[in-house]
Amino acid sequence: MKRLLALLLIVTGLASAPLHAGSDLWPNIPKATGKPHPEGNLFWRKNHMKLLVHDRDLTMRKGDRNIRASLKECIQCHAVKDEQGQAVGVDDPRHFCRACHDFAAVKVDCFMCHNSKPEESSQALLDRRLPDTNELAAYLKEAAQ
Amino acid sequence: MERMIYREIPANRTILQAAVLLGVFILAAAGAVFYMEEHGHIVTGMNNQIVWGLPHVFAIFLIVAASGALNIASIASVFGKTPYKPLSRLSALLAMALLAGGLAVLVLDLGRPDRLIVAMTKYNFSSIFAWNIYLYNGFFAIVGVYLFTQMARGMPAKAVKTAGFVAFVWRLALTTGTGSIFGWLVARSAYESAIMAPLFIVMSFAFGLAVFILVLTFTTRVTDRKLGPKLLRRLGRLLGIFAALVLYFTAVQHLTSNYWARNGGIERFILSDGGIYTTLFWVGQVIIGGLIPMALVFHPTGGSKPASIILASVLVVLGGFAQVYVIVIGGQAFPLDTFPGFTASSSFADGVVHNYSPSLPEFLLGMGGVALALAITGFGMKVLRILPTNLSDANVGQQ
Amino acid sequence: MKLPALKFSKKPSEMNRRDFLRSGAALATVTIAPGVTLMAFGGKEASANADPGKRWGLLIDVNKCSKDCSACVSACSQENGWKLPENPETDAQWIRKVDLTDNATGREVSLVAMCQHCEEPPCVDVCPTGASFKRDDGIVLVDKHICIGCRYCMMACPYKARSFIHENIVDEQKTWAPRGKGTVESCTLCVHRVDAGGTPACVEACTATGNGAMIFGDLKDPESEISKALAKYPSTALRDDLGLNPGVRYQNL
Structure with a gap:
């Protein structure tokens, strides 16, 4: 498992455009809308499950609604549209979650209960995402130098 | 009196046929589980009023019988009755096998059987269900050690007795826990009573012994091993006493409940107006599962015939299923008194007797549990030295 | 910066x-x-909305609850994404209308029943995994992430408040009310609205009809409308004899 993860990290670290696009060695990850994750995609690829579990318990048990890792918002930005311009559900292999999960052969349990499609009025949610993103992005840029 | 020799049972024709039959039932149950898992509980007869159905009847019967099956070993090790000693190994093996069968049914009927790991890792200690998970797992461990002490060479008698005593106490705790699953339900007038725990314990005595007698007589017959008629008669009389105890506790339960005005409704339902439940209670539990077996085993001449004892055991098993059905399903079919003093009606079946018609997949799942328990027992006897070669009266020291 | x-x-x-x-x-x-x-x-420490200083409750005036009105039931169904029952035996019902006739006097009343959000909820006591739980502000919920579908809570609830999901549900759920086959569910007191400072959908619908049979509020706050009404008029809880101290109370029953 660890070795696999390390390999994944190396591959991700080295990953250049040709390896991503249209290669059998890499899942075809759909593009998201909305602002990019300030922590970077690698961070989320590695940690999304922990973050989701952690924040879901906060929300459900403590009523903490001021959380960042919300499945609802993942689905909002990462929705994949079909030919008719409608968001696809998890029954469609093009669904964002399935792109990697099918590739890695890891079962997703979320959609037994959660809706895998975004809500109708998505813009409102997009707008209230991460108020201090710019600030943090600037900070991270500085720290990286 | 020769030395008691334990030997694996041979794989003769009859035993192989029985194994194939059990295999068919287990496969059918597996199919039923996949079908239920795929479609959800909509394909069962269970609904939002009858939330526990036929699988629970089977599971509870098997779990209750499991702890009762251990009795023979307890009587030998804890109470020092030597004629039962050669039967102790089978008793312990059968106890574990029945529990495994019952738990398999219970677990596979869950709404999310794929989350079994959650049940094993997250505990709510105010739940008797959570305690039972410990009691069940502990039962396997303790009875396993007990069986080992019986079978290991050079094990001091004290070790067997100690293990037997711990197992005996544990099995009482286990059945108390099973009975309390119902006894602690304040909401339901059919259950809320401390008597559920001791009632379940005497039920376990009767059901467990009946299953034990059936497995013992079947196996000794098909393997041509001797089984002393006096030993069998002794088991039969014990079964009669246990059947009487079940009737006694049932009588106390209903007399008490009848005395409370607020329980008049449920008591009338079970005892006189409940249709199938009333029939199952009087004909199934009381007559077939209680009075007839008692008459059979206590009959001055017929009581010593093996056929009577085997028939009595079959009837106790059937009556036991009827009793558990009345407790589990009958207790839920009677409407909850959410609005005392009022007659209620709603879209959610308030105030009306609830319907339940078991479906085939549920039945197959339950039968699969029975088949699994018997298959484990048979396999255990095949690979381990469980059953003595000679259980004649002279050999077991039965006068 | x-x-x-x-x-x-x-x-x-x-x-x-x-x-x-x-x-x-x-x-x-x-x-x-x-x-x-x-x-x-960065950012600030988030505030948890389940505040132990509060206890959310409902007061239902049975006299104002009209027999022919089921606005609250429809509102709940719409808000939380469960279909009005086609098959009453197996379909979920978070809230239901109950018609009652007093056995002694023949008086007829109508009311709504749902999860009573007990202070001592039997469903929470019996749940083997802890999926049934009570928030600090008294709202009783099911954690569907660890619900194994054993239905013991349904056996334990004196109010028949809970439903088991018997069939697959695919992409019909509201984001604030996840629902899935094999788990148990019940009224959440519209916890998503309450956390945002709102009132449950049923109460809103009842007020909109003009009947005004339902009051929602904080039972621990003596100045809240519900506390004042409770202090002024007699009320009762369903199965009060069980000592569960429900957060839902009834007036004129």
Whole structure:
């Protein structure tokens, strides 16, 4: 498992455009809308499950609604549209979650209960995402130098 | 009196046929589980009023019988009755096998059987269900050690007795826990009573012994091993006493409940107006599962015939299923008194007797549990030295 | 621009796990070199909405609850995404209308029944995994992530408040009310609305009809409308004899 993860990290670290696009060695990850994750995609690829579990318990048990890792918002930005311009559900292999999960052969349990499609009025949610993103992005840029 | 020799049972024709039959039932149950898992509980007869159905009847019967099956070993090790000693190994093996069968049914009927790991890792200690998970797992461990002490060479008698005593106490705790699953339900007038725990314990005595007698007589017959008629008669009389105890506790339960005005409704339902439940209670539990077996085993001449004892055991098993059905399903079919003093009606079946018609997949799942328990027992006897070669009266020291 | 405070740490585990795991813009980690993690803290400590100083409750005036009206039931169904029952035996019902006739006097009344959000909920006591739980503000919920579908809570509930989901549900759920086959569910007191400072959908619908049979509020706040009404008029709880102290109370029953 660890070795696999390390390999994944190396591959991700080295990953250049040709390896991503249209290669059998890499899942075809759909593009998201909305602002990019300030922590970077690698961070989320590695940690999304922990973050989701952690924040879901906060929300459900403590009523903490001021959380960042919300499945609802993942689905909002990462929705994949079909030919008719409608968001696809998890029954469609093009669904964002399935792109990697099918590739890695890891079962997703979320959609037994959660809706895998975004809500109708998505813009409102997009707008209230991460108020201090710019600030943090600037900070991270500085720290990286 | 020769030395008691334990030997694996041979794989003769009859035993192989029985194994194939059990295999068919287990496969059918597996199919039923996949079908239920795929479609959800909509394909069962269970609904939002009858939330526990036929699988629970089977599971509870098997779990209750499991702890009762251990009795023979307890009587030998804890109470020092030597004629039962050669039967102790089978008793312990059968106890574990029945529990495994019952738990398999219970677990596979869950709404999310794929989350079994959650049940094993997250505990709510105010739940008797959570305690039972410990009691069940502990039962396997303790009875396993007990069986080992019986079978290991050079094990001091004290070790067997100690293990037997711990197992005996544990099995009482286990059945108390099973009975309390119902006894602690304040909401339901059919259950809320401390008597559920001791009632379940005497039920376990009767059901467990009946299953034990059936497995013992079947196996000794098909393997041509001797089984002393006096030993069998002794088991039969014990079964009669246990059947009487079940009737006694049932009588106390209903007399008490009848005395409370607020329980008049449920008591009338079970005892006189409940249709199938009333029939199952009087004909199934009381007559077939209680009075007839008692008459059979206590009959001055017929009581010593093996056929009577085997028939009595079959009837106790059937009556036991009827009793558990009345407790589990009958207790839920009677409407909850959410609005005392009022007659209620709603879209959610308030105030009306609830319907339940078991479906085939549920039945197959339950039968699969029975088949699994018997298959484990048979396999255990095949690979381990469980059953003595000679259980004649002279050999077991039965006068 | 003032940068947030910086912390260098070799062992993230030394930090508060909750802080560490709190995701998104409030915290970012960047691996500068192996073993060295840079962490930035920003944002404010989030406030949990389940406040132990509150206890949410409902007061239902049976006299004002009209027999022909089921606005609250429809509103709940719409809000939380469960279909009005086609098959009453197996379909979920978070809230239901009940018609009652007094056995002694023949008086007829109508009311709504749902999860009573007990102070001592039997469903929470019996749940083997702890999926049934009570929030600090008294709202009783099911954690569907760890519900194994054993239905013991349904056996334990004196109010028949809970439903088991018997069939597959695909992409019909509201984001605030996840529902799935094989788990148990019940009224959430519209916890998503309550956390946002609103009132449950049923109460809103009841008020809109003009019947005004339902009052929602904080039972611990003596100045709330519900507390004042409870202090002034007699009320009762369903199955009060069980001592569960439900958060839902009835007037004129």
